[in-house]
Amino acid sequence: MNYTNEELKQKIQELKDKLDVTVVAHFYQRDEVYEMADITGDSLELAMKTKNDDKEFVVFCGVAFMGQSVKVLSPEKRVLMPKLACCSMARMIDSLYYDESVKFLEDHGIPKEQIVPITYINSNADVKAKVGEMGGMVCTSANAKKIITTALKEGKKILFVPDRCLGQNIANQMGLKSMVIGVDDMDPKEADIICYDGFCSVHQLFTVEDIDFYRKKYPGIKIAVHPECDPVICEKADFVGSTSQLIRYISELPEDQKVAVGTEYNLVNRLRPKNTYVLSSTKPECPTMNETTLEDLYLTLKSIEDGNPINEIEVDEKTVKWARIALERMLEL
Numbered sequence: 105m106n107y108t109n110e111e112l113k114q115k116i117q118e119l120k121d122k123l124d125v126t127v128v129a130h131f132y133q134r135d136e137v138y139e140m141a142d143i144t145g146d147s148l149e150l151a152m153k154t155k156n157d158d159k160e161f162v163v164f165c166g167v168a169f170m171g172q173s174v175k176v177l178s179p180e181k182r183v184l185m186p187k188l189a190c191c192s193m194a195r196m197i198d199s200l201y202y203d204e205s206v207k208f209l210e211d212h213g214i215p216k217e218q219i220v221p222i223t224y225i226n227s228n229a230d231v232k233a234k235v236g237e238m239g240g241m242v243c244t245s246a247n248a249k250k251i252i253t254t255a256l257k258e259g260k261k262i263l264f265v266p267d268r269c270l271g272q273n274i275a276n277q278m279g280l281k282s283m284v285i286g287v288d289d290m291d292p293k294e295a296d297i298i299c300y301d302g303f304c305s306v307h308q309l310f311t312v313e314d315i316d317f318y319r320k321k322y323p324g325i326k327i328a329v330h331p332e333c334d335p336v337i338c339e340k341a342d343f344v345g346s347t348s349q350l351i352r353y354i355s356e357l358p359e360d361q362k363v364a365v366g367t368e369y370n371l372v373n374r375l376r377p378k379n380t381y382v383l384s385s386t387k388p389e390c391p392t393m394n395e396t397t398l399e400d401l402y403l404t405l406k407s408i409e410d411g412n413p414i415n416e417i418e419v420d421e422k423t424v425k426w427a428r429i430a431l432e433r434m435l436e437l
């Protein structure tokens with residue numbers, strides 16, 4: 105296809121005006137795709153805003169678990185994804201690995217009835233369904249602390265999947281004991297939160313050396329990071345927050361306050377024109393978020409116009425039922 109970006113944008117706009125469709129994009133999408141969206145946000149905002157949208161089609165520019173969450177919350181909607189890209193962290197756990205983690209706790213004398221599972225929204229629908237079926241719920245990085253606080257009231261052990269960093273960081277913030285299955289020697293009975301050993305490869309790129317470099321180069325600089333970063337990074341940062349919390353924190357800084365940000369490149373790049381740095385010597389781009397191009401978006405909208413929609417998300421009934429319960433328990437809070 106030999107269209108320029110400007111031509112593609114015009115064609116996308118024409119199709120949007122004509123079709124019963126909402127285009128949704130996560131903050132980590134390429135700028136040119138992000139600009140074409142009707143709804144933008146972090147994963148929590150997208151789940152809530154898209155649930156209340158009344159168009160027949162949702163074209164979701166993001167990673168697969170996000171499109172699946174829309175389908176699970178609103179099975180009557182037709183959800184298409186210009187690229188069926190899977191977040192590498194979500195890919196680290198499936199329902200079999202989830203069952204093995206539960207068995208690990210049972211083998212250490214913690215019966216199922218004593219476990220409240222919590223899954224980070226960055227997981228596929230089958231894992232969310234397992235969690236929902238066991239009485240647990242979903243969290244995002246924006247509400248993880250609140251969800252964990254609520255779950256602890258049941259007086260049970262928390263099994264936190266798949267992101268060990270988010271689980272450990274929240275435990276540290278709340279003064280709770282955490283351990284990682286297969287990594288820490290600790291007896292799980294001693295821990296409040298038992299984490300699965302998953303992680304985000306993009307947020308693992310930020311190092312203590314990066315923080316030391318910026319603190320030395322610009323004394324007084326603030327360091328702001330996402331809680332998917334390793335606990336050693338979060339402990340050294342001035343601010344730890346989800347995507348929307350980072351955006352708010354940075355927008356409220358005085359104009360001349362320098363800040364180095366430890367999260368995805370596309371987002372950091374559009375945060376603030378001056379005094380904002382990417383906290384890494386490498387470019388921390390999320391490869392899967394970056395897979396979606398303007399051309400993919402155009403072809404997906406065109407497929408609706410042609411009456412032959414492509415890349416439609418399908419989730420089976422049983423998975424929808426339990427994954428929805430896990431997501432709705434979160435939204436109710």
Ligand code: 13P
Nearest residue numbers: 146147148244245346347
């Ligand atoms: P948010 O919940 O902050 O949108 O994060 C999603 C994500 O994939 C971060 O890497």
Ligand code: SF4
Nearest residue numbers: 191192193304306390
């Ligand atoms: Fe997944 Fe990490 Fe990309 Fe977020 S940044 S979508 S957690 S791989």
